[in-house]
Amino acid sequence: MLNRTLVPQSVAREIQSMIQDGTLQLGEKIPSQREFSQKFGISRASLREALLTLETLGLLKTEAGRGTFVSGGPSSVSNHMAPWRYSGSYSVFDVFQTRIMLEGQIASLSAGRLMASQLEQMEDATRQMEECWAKGDLLANVEADLDFHAIIASACSNTMLRALYQTVRDQITETQRQPIPITDPARMTASIAEHRRIIAALRSNDPTAARAEMEMHIRNTAHCAGLEP
Incomplete structure (x- = not known):
């Protein structure tokens, strides 16, 4: 039996595979x-969470009164982003602005605290991002991105900041998914290079550089989403 928190992601992966292999065709209404x-x-709740994830990634689109349709293949890039799902509580601008402050400070406080094995895990996650983007596995691309940032947060010396990161993790995750449909290959290449500069700063135990590289990385992701936080 799958852990309940993993069920939506597992089902999202199955549906993504159905789109990749042509079982679900572009423009087709899903069941x-x-x-x-x-x-x-x-459960329908778990299914809805899986569908929302795929919609945020640009693979599905829900039309009021008509249903949910396959809106693009995994390698497609469009000018459309899904509606921000947390608009009732926080704007996407607010979340990006918070990420810059929070994750910049976390990166600074994590410099000198990451073990060699953690740095290797971050390198592995960055390689996975690159490889999964190339083969159109958007779910795995974002999962690797989430792992990268979570490893840094886990090494932060401030326990309250670590707790705060976990408290807003769902909103942070959404900002890492949301720009994917409008991310072109050049931006993904740049994002991967930014990850590697963050790793280099952390490996050098340079808190100032770690903060600067992380803040720039998040600003660039926000720019991709059309924002200037």
């Missing part, structure tokens, strides 16, 4: 939530 939840043997 109803009742039918899909029965097919995967999951």
Whole structure:
């Protein structure tokens, strides 16, 4: 039995595979939530979470009164981003602005505290981002990105900042998914290079450089989403 927190991601991966292999075609309406939840043997709540993830990544699009449709293949880049799902509480601008301050400070306080094995994990996550983007596995690309940032947060010397990072993790995750549909290959190449500069700063135990590289990385991601925090 899958851990409940992993069910939506597992189902999202299965649906992404159906899009990749042509089982679900571009423009095709996907089965109803009742039918899909029965097919995967999951609750509708878990299915809805999986569908929201795929919509944020640009693979699905929901049209009011019509249903949910396949809106693009994994290698497609469009000018459309999904609606911001946390608009009732925080704007996407606010979340990016908070990320710059929070993750910049976390990176600074993590310099000199990351073990060699953690730095290697970050390098592995960066390679996975690159490889998964190349083969159109958007879910795995973002998962590797999330792992990269989480490893840094785990090494932060300030326990309250670590707790705060976990408290806003869902919103942070969404800002890492949301720009994907409008991310072109050049921006992904630049993002991967930024990850490697962050690793280099952390490996050099340079808190000033670690903060600067992290803040620039998040600003550039925000720029990709059309924001100037």
